[in-house]
Amino acid sequence: MVILDRLPTKDRLVRFGLAIDNVCGLCASSSESRDHLFVECCFAKEVWDIVLTSCGVCYTLTNWEDLFNWLIANLKDKSLRIRILRLAWTGMLYSVWEERNHRLFRRSSRSVDALVNSIKLVVRVKLSRYGKPRIDDVNRQLCLNWGLF
Structure with missing residues (x-):
C-alpha cells in the first residue's frame, strides 16, 4: 500500500473531496502525503536515522x-545487516503509520525512542526464526545495537 501510494493520507482524502485539514499528524509542519509522512517528516526522519545508525549505515x-x-540497490544481499535493514524498513513504515493513526484517532502518542524500541522488538522477534546469528567482528556491534544476544 505504501509503495503504491494507496494509503489514505490526508492529501489523498482531500483529493477525494473530503473537507479535512491537510496537516501532518506527526510534525504539524507540512501537508500529509506519503512522501512527507515517511521521508520528509522530522519525526519519521529521526526514527529512520536511528534505525540506520543502529545498522551502521x-x-x-x-x-x-x-x-x-x-533500498532496491542496497537490500539484495543475504547478510545479517541486510536482513535487519529489510525488516526495519517494513517495521518503520508500519510503525510510523500506526503512530499517525494513534495520534489522529486515539489522541495518544509515543516518543521517537519508543517507536524505535518497538521496531527493534519486531526485528528481534522476526530474526529469531533464523536461529542465533553468527557472531563475528562484523556482526558484533550490529547484534549489540539490535539486542540480538
Whole structure:
C-alpha cells in the first residue's frame, strides 16, 4: 500500500473531496502525503536515522524516490545487516503509520525512542526464526545495537 501510494493520507482524502485539514499528524509542519509522512517528516526522519545508525549505515533521506531506489540497490544481499535493514524498513513504515493513526484517532502518542524500541522488538522477534546469528567482528556491534544476544 505504501509503495503504491494507496494509503489514505490526508492529501489523498482531500483529493477525494473530503473537507479535512491537510496537516501532518506527526510534525504539524507540512501537508500529509506519503512522501512527507515517511521521508520528509522530522519525526519519521529521526526514527529512520536511528534505525540506520543502529545498522551502521550512513544515508541521508532526501525524498521518497531516492530512498526507494537506494533500498532496491542496497537490500539484495543475504547478510545479517541486510536482513535487519529489510525488516526495519517494513517495521518503520508500519510503525510510523500506526503512530499517525494513534495520534489522529486515539489522541495518544509515543516518543521517537519508543517507536524505535518497538521496531527493534519486531526485528528481534522476526530474526529469531533464523536461529542465533553468527557472531563475528562484523556482526558484533550490529547484534549489540539490535539486542540480538
